[in-house]
Amino acid sequence: MQMDNTGKIEVMIQCSHVEKTFFTRMTSTPVIRDLDLKVRKNEFVVLFGPGQCGKTTVLNVMAGLETATSGTVTVNGKEVSTPGPDRGFVYQTTALFPWYTVMQNVEYGPRARGMSKKERREKAQYYIDLVGLQGFEDKFPNQLSGGMQQRVGIARAYCNEPSVLFMDEPFGHLDAQTRYLMQEEIIRIWEKEKRTVVFVTNNIEEAVYLADRVVVLTNCPTSVKKEYQIDLPRPRNYTDDRFLELRTEIQSIVDKTL
Amino acid sequence: MEKNSDLKFKVISCCSVIGFIAVWYLCTDILQLTTDITLPGPVKVLHTFIDKFTNKSPDGGTLLQHMWSSLRVALSGYAMGIIIGVPLGILMAWYRPVDLLARPVFDFVKAIPGLAWAPLLIILLGIGFMSKAVTIFVAALTPCVLNAYAGVKQTREVHMWVARTFGATRRQMLFKVAIPTALPHIMTGIRVALGSAWMSIVAAELIASSSGLGYMIQQCRGIYRPDVIIVGMLMIGFIGSVLTWIIGIIERAVVKGQTHDA
Amino acid sequence: MMRKILKNEWTVKIGSAVIALAAFCMLWQAVTVFTGMGDFLPGPAETFAEFFRRFVKPYGKAVLPMHMWSSLRRILIGYTVASAVAIVLGIVMGTYRIADAIVMPLFNIIRPIPPVAWIPLAILWFGIGDASKYFLVFLATFLSVLQNAYAGARSADPVLVGAARMLGANDGFIFRTITLPCAVPYIFSGLQNGLTAAWGQVVASEMIRSSAGVGWIIIRGMDNNDILQELVGILTIGIIGFILAASMRGVEAKLCRWTTRGK
Known part of the structure; x- marks a missing residue:
């Protein structure tokens, strides 16, 4: 557990009484109901929930891409209302800029904040190497495979050196083999460059494999149902007894939906 | 809010x-x-518009007579363009030899604005209904052919395989798979052809004609009557919009549930 | 491997194009030689010979290349100015709703009027010289480029805009790095449609009133009942139109590498 000098637990993200309702002309759909959540510094938290339960909305609200109807979200002590570079986001479908090369995509954040070309190139190169894409700097995204595109997405988010990373089912569209590989990779990268990560998935194995803590969400309108500390040592094994036990336990409490 | x-x-x-x-x-x-012979005021234009429904001067026809004359020619040429163009496009896409031989000729022909054929056709067929109708036909043909062609070309392989697995003959595959797939594109072609047909009739009437909206505005240029010209232009635009609107309704009825980006 | 297949594909395409055009010409020649149509319809050999002869022997006051130049100058000036204005205006309209609300209804009144219908009014306003042609070409180009630039500026993917914001980009930076690149393919398709429209417009306006240009050639041919002149004129119009369209595609392929490359 991460503590600061005074020995207190350092809270990185705090959601208190967050509510989110979508309004259309005739209807209102509550999506998040009274959600409370604390994430510690450098913790890897996985939000896990059934089908369309609003996980992505929770993430978008935390990131500032959507505003909460009521309640507050603070990141690093500051209240979140708009998107900002202190938070990084890795998307479900790769939201890479198709007209930029890998290098230009990764250096986008530093460039937007006005960093000199030499400096940002250096920084981008470091993260491109970190995700294992050296040699692909000048390729366009549509020339890369799905797994490689997600690596670019991760490098791009990292390159801005945010204190928090949000990942919205980043491996959802990958095939099973690539997915396992990327799960190992994301842990390797995270252990090398520690960040606070909030990771959304609907895959229970992925949740148990990656997380320090799994937060199970209820069905829509969503709130926290139960939390599990995953105390398994890394690297984890999908067939380990304790792993399977946790998997079964979490599976048993998840709301069933179509 | x-x-x-x-x-x-x-x-x-x-x-x-x-x-x-x-x-x-x-x-x-x-x-x-401005003066009345460069730009008349809106009141004058409105007055001319109402007057033109009954008044034959200065160009020998009322507004409705000219409208009917233009529409008759435009729609006959347009219908011919669709009837010949769409099947031709489908054939080009379906049979590779036709594709290889007809496509280069078409690539060249489509670079020629339909209107450029008008003088040649006037020499061959004389000034009158036929030469204008054939000009419209040529103008409407190209978009019909090219879109039907593109539509059939983009038939998904997997649909073909499904059809083949169920034992469809090549003929059945054309009529049950390829043509339905191509329908949105075909309709796009028909819509684009309408615009080009309507433009060409106006142009053809500007060049050589004795009736029609294009003739009307051309005549009124000679005698400095911009009020009639503006009425004519607005009428041309209005009819164009109505025709496009009708085609849009037909298109939505035919292309149920298939989306397609033009 | 891939490159080899591609090369073969090209060989087949170019080969078949040559064969197709040759076959077309032979059919045409045969019709003129063996049927009664030859009495009034010149064959391809005669047409091509005449086409080249006209490089030195003038039509009216000028030789064929000078007529081409007259038409090209009109299109280049009108088209360039109109494209620039339309792209800027279209993007402004797509970005600021207030501009959209002001200009769109006026544009919607003008848009359904085919550009050729402006010819009489343009002649009244600007006379029969080049000024009216520039105006007409401007109009034809403007109408089609504006629509596309507008659609393009509105096409920016909200997910990409969100991603850029997440990375710390401000509005100006997002406009330069997201909105504009998203609009580029739309703008190009507008530029292509605009070029086709502008070319048709030049020919039409020259046919109706002018003293030089390819449109003038065919209309004078009609007045003189000269079918050979018609055919040379149409051939010239086709060649120039083809070159214009092809060069536009070339520029697009260069500038929109990310959409075509690697496919």
Whole structure:
């Protein structure tokens, strides 16, 4: 557990009484109901929930891409209302800029904040190497495979050196083999460059494999149902007894939906 | 809140149109910056418009007579263009030898504006219904062919395989798979062809004709009657919009559930 | 491997194009030689010979290349100015709703009027010289480029805009790095449609009133009942139109590498 000098637990993200309702002309759909959540510094938290339960909305609200109807979200002590570079986001479908090369995509954040070309190139190169894409700097995204595109997405988010990373089912569209590989990779990268990560998935194995803590969400309108500390040592094994036990336990409490 | 801002922008749009007409009125009728032989005021144009429904002068026909004359030629040529163009496009896409031989010729022909054929056709067929109708036909043909061609070409392989697995003959595959797939594209072609047919009839009437809206505005240029020209232009635009609207309804009825980006 | 297949594909395409055009010409030649149509319809050999002869022997006051130049100058000036204005205006309209609300209704009144219908009014306003042609070409180009630039500026993917914001980009930076690149393919398709429209417009306006240009050639051919002149004129119009369209595609392929490359 991460503590600061005074020995207190350092809270990185705090959601208190967050509510989110979508309004259309005739209807209102509550999506998040009274959600409370604390994430510690450098913790890897996985939000896990059934089908369309609003996980992505929770993430978008935390990131500032959507505003909460009521309640507050603070990141690093500051209240979140708009998107900002202190938070990084890795998307479900790769939201890479198709007209930029890998290098230009990764250096986008530093460039937007006005960093000199030499400096940002250096920084981008470091993260491109970190995700294992050296040699692909000048390729366009549509020339890369799905797994490689997600690596670019991760490098791009990292390159801005945010204190928090949000990942919205980043491996959802990958095939099973690539997915396992990327799960190992994301842990390797995270252990090398520690960040606070909030990771959304609907895959229970992925949740148990990656997380320090799994937060199970209820069905829509969503709130926290139960939390599990995953105390398994890394690297984890999908067939380990304790792993399977946790998997079964979490599976048993998840709301069933179509 | 969203509703309020929508309303606000609608009001701005209305003000914009009213403002435009006001400026026009101010420049012409009030300040007399222009004369009646360059730009008449909106009141004069409106007056001419109403008058033109019954008045045959100065060009020998009422507005409705000219309209009917243009529509008759345009729609006959247009119908011929569709009847010949769509099947031709499908054939080109379906049979590779036809594709390889007809496509280069078409690539060249499509670079020639339909209108450029008009003088040749007038020499061959004389001034009259036929030469104009054939000009429209040529103008409408190209978009029909090219879109039907593109539509059939993009038939998904997997649909073909499904059809083949169920034992479809090649003929059945064409009529049950390829053509239905191509329908949205074909309809796009038919819509584009309408625009080009309508433009060509106006142009053909400008060049050589004795009736029609194009003839009307061309005649009135010679005798400095811009009020009639403006009435004619607005009428041409209006009929074009109505025709496009009708085609749009047909298109939506035919292309149920298939989306396609033009 | 891939490159080899591609090369073969090209060989087949170019080969078949040559064969197709040759076959077309032979059919045409055969029709003129063996049927009664030859009495009034010149064959391809005669047409091509005449085409080249006209490089030195003038039509009216000028030789064929000079007529081409007259038409090209009109299109280049009108088209360039109109494209620039339309792209800027279209993007402004797509970005600021207030501009959209002001200009769109006026544009919607003008848009359904085919550009050729402006010819009589343009002649009244600007006379029969080049000024009216520039105006007409401007109009034809403007109408089609504006629509596309507008659609393009509104096409920016909200997910990409969100991603850029997440990375710390401000509005100006997002406009330069997201909105504009998203609009580029739309703008190009507008530029292509605009070029086709502008070319048709030049030919039409020259046919109706002018003293030089390819449109003038065919209309004078009609007045003189000269079918050979018609065919040379149409051939010239086709060649120039083809070159214009092809060069536009070339520029697009260069500038929109990310959409075509690697496919």
